[in-house]
Amino acid sequence: MSNLKETEATQAAGEVPVKEQTPDIKAPKTRKRTAQRAGAIRTRAASSALQASSSKAIASPTVRAARRNYSENERAQKLGEIEKQIGRGESIKAAVQNAGISEQTYYHWKRAAGQTTQSDELKDLVKLEEENARLKKLLADRLRKENAELRKKLGLA
Template identity: 75%
Template sequence: MADLKETEANQVPAEVPVKEQTPDVREKVAKPRKRTGKQGGAVRARAARSAPQASSSKAVTSPTARTARKIYSKKERALKLGEIEKLIGRGESIRAAVQKAGISEQTYYQWKKAAGQTTPSDGLKDLVKLEEENARLKTLLADRLRNENAELRKKLGLA
């Protein structure tokens, strides 16, 4: 056993290990990319096709297929909100009107909130202001009519 250790220590390695001969080059592994709205649907579809099927012969499908998110401009949002308001005005439910417009109820309420539509408290404040202005104008008109009536009585000699 001692002879074996001595011979190993005395021997000079004739070959250089393979790792030292080749330069240290690592293959670049593609990092997973963040999905954007446009890619989302395609990535899901590919993943669904490549995923192994369940043991049963029938594949389970979801009732509604998710699509990629669409980003609407302010004009498009205003048009959709107007369309929904018209449908609601005709007597349709909010849920049905929103479905026909092609957006979710949550999106509808968020857009409505962002559009700054009047809330009940704002409407009440506006109503109070209008009533005050209406009362002021009525008194102004009544004063003018009294003055005209008094002038006419003087001209006719009835006063």
């Protein structure tokens, strides 16, 4: 029994209350990145990548040009140039690179031009129908006049 009391006494002396064993340490709160901080991180990463790549010898650096807005006429002109180059047997990728735009931009412009072309075709069709009606009236008037002259000459009128 004395052994039992000794073990209980040693356990009681060696044991530390639960609160003392686990101190109240709060984990630091994670902060959400704001757009500005995230941009700064991206900018630093991009600049370090740019510095690393500039230290190496690169044949053609891929520097992103500033975005440019093209007018409708410029778009139509570039699309025409690309179509000519494709007609000569050049690949779409090469023709688009020569024009200085991306393939995605090319297909976007082409789709937009196709939509306006359909409405332009409809307008052209309406104009052609109006011109056709006008020409039919002119032809009918001339035929009436000729018919009237022939009847006078023949004495039928």
